[in-house]
Amino acid sequence: xMRRAMLAAVALVALAGCGSRKELxxxxxxxxxxxxxxxAATPTxxxxxxxxxxxxxxxxxxxxxxxxxRPEDPFDIPPKN
Numbered sequence: 550x551m552r553r554a555m556l557a558a559v560a561l562v563a564l565a566g567c568g569s570r571k572e573l574x575x576x577x578x579x580x581x582x583x584x585x586x587x588x589a590a591t592p593t594x595x596x597x598x599x600x601x602x603x604x605x606x607x608x609x610x611x612x613x614x615x616x617x618x619r620p621e622d623p624f625d626i627p628p629k630n
Contacts, residue, residue, distance in 0.1 A: 574594065575594050581594065582597070
């Protein structure tokens with residue numbers, strides 16, 4: 550029973566990796582999505598495929614420019630035994 554389940558899992562993983570890779574395009578003879586509320590124009594398929602900045606935020610590699618001494622923390626006490 551365990552061997553059969555393991556074989557099925559391996560088969561599913563192998564099957565998931567054999568998908569075709571090609572450019573995405575809207576379905577033939579299907580209308581594009583409607584214009585978003587408040588937008589000036591209907592976005593093109595390429596604009597719809599580009600992720601918004603919220604989906605891929607830029608990385609901030611700014612180093613610490615000024616070091617400051619931390620104030621004493623009155624709640625930083627050792628644990629009781």
